[in-house]
Amino acid sequence: MTSQNSAGRSTRTAAIIGAGQTGVTAALGLLDAGFDVTLYSDRDQRALRDDVPATGTALEFGETQQAEAALGLDSYTARAPRHTGLSVRIAGPEREELIAFDGHFDGYVGVAVDTRLKADERLTRFLERGGRFVVEQVSPAALDPIAAANDLTLVATGRGGLSELFPIDAERSVYxxxxxxxxxxTVTGIGHDDSVFAHRSRAGGGHSGFSIFADQGEGWWGPYLHKDAGPSWAFLGWARPGSEWERRFAAADSADSAHRIVQELYRDFIDWDLPEVLATQTIAEDPHSWLKGAVRPAVRSGAGHTAGGHVVGSLGDTSAAYDPIAGQGAQSGLIQAQRLVAAAAVHDGAFDEAWLGGQYAAFLAARGDAANKVTRLFLGDPELADIGNQLFAAAAVDSRVASALVGLLHRPQPLLGIDSLDAANEFITGVSGEDAAALLARFAPAGRFDRSAFSSTLASA
Structure with a gap:
């Protein structure tokens, strides 16, 4: 099935395989740059919006919003509930309540937008501007004639299927x-004003909440824009292999069961946030408002070859699959798309392996390697554990360090230079203006986190 043929206004042609958020963004960007673009998907537009779950929460910060703006696209900062900071709580293996801090985003906000909504709106715009949309399953065999017929072919099908065309970079893929x-x-039932999660931050519902258990995993709540319900909240949980949380997550088989599991998890482990969590409700009109799974973090090559030897480029999750714990997947994919579009628009030669490889190397240097490292930091990677412990302890003492630490989710590049405890201390000193040793000497375990009084607030409202 083909929708709305292109007007054929360009002698340069491009094919994008995969109509998720990153693929359709690249397709629209190339179309606006003067390419004749064909976008391929295994589902039609309605199914892409309503018959699949969102691929994560797709939280984006300032650098990604700037990339979207450079493409002339809506970054949703005027439509989605805004994240203005991140509130963190860390508990030890015996559930000792150790670290509490609240980091404020400095000069930018975060927005988490349903990827189905964003892809749908951009696909509509792509078709209105003359793009060609083909609904068919593109197998490796089918990709060969597509790549032969187009000057530039990009694969944005995610972590499965066609990703095998791109070799894994063993040096960058440490797991x-x-x-x-x-x-x-995704849930509704609570708002985003300062009465929600008020025990965590004066910003209340303007900040997302992150809780870390050394032996179990992590839980995150954040403001979200759902395709049907509008402003809402998303929960995202990460369970360590072999943990009690992993066993509980595996039992989810619907939105309602996922919601029950989350509520029970907070009752048993994270009671400081329980009143808000108990007030939430699932979104009845969207049976796909939940998702479970696992991601092997892996970085692949920027260029691959079809069976016939035609070169194709990787894009988004096909290039690099990040664990979503640090929110780098959607951000990096969109930044990569914008960079590729900008480079392709001014390139007058062949889009060959050398060009694709060069563009990918530049992206890794500008964003990808740093995104990979900040993800490893938040995963508690053993190679970065001492550095992480130092930074998180300092954040509990000094609000400037807290803001700089959560700012690495927006711009992770500074983390590339932090490769030792001495470098971590230099970072802490540079941010706080105080000797790191003196600052860390003031650290003391939290003892007991503040508990929510949200139920009382509701009862007296």
Missing amino acids: DAPQRSLLTV
Whole structure:
């Protein structure tokens, strides 16, 4: 099935395989840059919006929003509930309540937008502007004539299927298995004003909440824009292999069961946030408002070859699959798409392996390597554990360090230079203006986190 043929206004042609958020963004960007673009999907537009779950929460910060703006696209900062900070709580293996801090985003906000909504709106715009949309399953065999017929072919089909065309970069892919099992569910029932999660931050519902258990995993709540319900909240949980949380997550088989599992998890482990969590409700009109699974973090090559030897480029999750714990997947994919579009628009030669490889190397240097490292930091990677402990302890003492630490989710590049405890201390000193040793000497365990009084607030409202 083909929708709305292109007007044929360009002698340069491009094919994008995969109509998710990153693929359709690249397709629309190339179309606006003067290419004749064909976008391929195994589902039609309605099915892409309504018959599949969102691929994570797709939280984006300032650098990604700037990339979207450079393409002339809506970054949703005027439509989605905004994240203005991140509130963190860390508990030890015996559930000792150790670290509490609240980092404020400095000069930018975060927005988490349903990827189905964003892809749908951009696909509509792509068709209105003359793009060609083909609904068919593109197998490796089918990709060969597509790549032969187009000047530039990009694969944005995610982590499965066609990703095997792109060799794994063993040096950058340090894990041979998923580091977490994932569970997500989108809910309504609570707002975003300062009465929600007020025990965590004066910003209340303007900040997302992150809780870390050394032996179990992590749980995150954040403001979200759902395709049907509008402003809402998303939960995303990460369970360590072999943990009690992993066993619980595996039992989810619907939005309602996922929601029950999350509520029970907070009752048993994270009671400081329980009143808000108990007030939430699933979104009845969207049976796909939940998802479970696991991601093996892996970085692949920027260029691959079809069976006939035609070169194709990787894009988004096909290039690099990040564990979503640090929110780098959607951000990096969109930044990569914008960079590719900008480079292709001014390139007058062949889009060959050298060009694709050069563009990918530049992206890794500008964003990808740093995104990979900040993900490893938040996963508690053993190679970065001492550095992480130092930074998180300092954040509990000094609000400037807290803001700089959560700012690495927006711009992770500074983390590339932090490769030792001495470098971590230099970072802490540079941010706080105080000797790191003196600052860290003031650290003391939290003892007991503040508990929510949200139920009382509701009862007296």
